[in-house]
Amino acid sequence: MTAALLSLANPVMAQQKWDMPTGYPASNFHTENIQQFAKDVDQATAGKLKITVHDGGSLFKANEIKRAVQGGQAQLGEIIISGYSNENPLFGLDSIPFLATSYAEAQKLWKVSQAPTEAALAKQGMKVLYAVAWPPQGIFSAKPIQSTADLKGVKWRAYNPNTSRIAQLVGAQPVTVQAAELTQALATGAVTTFMTSGATGYDSKVWEQVKYYYDVSAWLPKNLVLVSQKAFDSLDQSTKAALTKAAEAAEARGWKVSAEKNTWYLEQLRKNGMTVDAGSPALRAELKKIGETMVADWVKQTGSDGQAIIDAFRK
Ligand code: PCA
Numbered sequence: 001m002t003a004a005l006l007s008l009a010n011p012v013m014a015q016q017k018w019d020m021p022t023g024y025p026a027s028n029f030h031t032e033n034i035q036q037f038a039k040d041v042d043q044a045t046a047g048k049l050k051i052t053v054h055d056g057g058s059l060f061k062a063n064e065i066k067r068a069v070q071g072g073q074a075q076l077g078e079i080i081i082s083g084y085s086n087e088n089p090l091f092g093l094d095s096i097p098f099l100a101t102s103y104a105e106a107q108k109l110w111k112v113s114q115a116p117t118e119a120a121l122a123k124q125g126m127k128v129l130y131a132v133a134w135p136p137q138g139i140f141s142a143k144p145i146q147s148t149a150d151l152k153g154v155k156w157r158a159y160n161p162n163t164s165r166i167a168q169l170v171g172a173q174p175v176t177v178q179a180a181e182l183t184q185a186l187a188t189g190a191v192t193t194f195m196t197s198g199a200t201g202y203d204s205k206v207w208e209q210v211k212y213y214y215d216v217s218a219w220l221p222k223n224l225v226l227v228s229q230k231a232f233d234s235l236d237q238s239t240k241a242a243l244t245k246a247a248e249a250a251e252a253r254g255w256k257v258s259a260e261k262n263t264w265y266l267e268q269l270r271k272n273g274m275t276v277d278a279g280s281p282a283l284r285a286e287l288k289k290i291g292e293t294m295v296a297d298w299v300k301q302t303g304s305d306g307q308a309i310i311d312a313f314r315k
Contacts, residue, residue: 023062044242075231097291132254135262136217157194198265214279
């Protein structure tokens with residue numbers, strides 16, 4: 001009798017099959033981490049929640065994933081949050097050059113901006129499951145670069161509004177290209193120069209066209225894994241708990257692997273014939289100036305709320 005009543009009050013959730021689009025290739029460390037996350041959820045729920053990962057922009061292109069989760073076409077997905085800074089400047093905070101340049105600083109920046117970022121996404125019907133930083137961003141170039149003067153007029157690949165803005169500030173020509181199309185854009189000569197991590201340089205085998213990497217460590221952008229609040233609410237309590245727990249583990253694992261693999265990625269660039277160095281003091285100083293301009297612009301856009309975040313970060 002009690003058991004029957006309990007089962008009425010808390011009906012057994014039917015098995016759910018969820019689709020999870022991502023924008024990055026299977027071999028990428030974020031994707032591997034997501035595969036492990038899906039496995040953990042499967043195990044912890046004894047197969048009640050099955051997540052199918054669709055990597056490399058195969059289900060939705062990288063820049064369409066946020067809208068897909070918001071609109072319920074996908075229950076969850078992975079996005080690069082700075083890709084959406086035109087929507088809300090808060091989303092671009094982690095891609096301002098030389099604001100947060102190490103993993104520890106990137107963690108701190110996330111800590112001081114997590115609550116407002118989550119609130120903005122909650123307003124759009126999405127919940128943040130976890131966040132993981134990419135390795136530090138440097139400059140890949142077909143030609144050697146001594147200073148930003150060498151960037152004038154180059155075809156510059158951008159992956160978010162801030163990388164387009166950098167192009168504008170150095171006088172390069174920005175072209176937005178998602179990671180999944182980077183290899184092709186290089187092969188056709190559509191772009192020759194760009195900022196990203198050793199991870200994406202490795203994933204895209206950029207050494208076929210690009211010979212120089214300047215490891216300036218300008219920022220560490222983050223990928224966020226978002227779930228539709230509606231989809232989340234459709235889960236029973238124990239499945240919700242399993243998902244949240246797997247997400248916490250994925251976040252911790254992701255940050256660790258990102259840092260560990262960074263060294264390995266740079267080694268692979270060298271092994272494939274690329275010159276990897278820290279960048280000239282002139283180049284670094286000019287990029288720092290650009291970062292200062294962008295922080296000032298960001299504070300102008302975000303007002304006292306933004307200033308409070310910067311102050312908390314610098315404290
Ligand atoms: N790789 C992604 C974003 C940041 C990174 O390191 C890309 O280049 O698209």
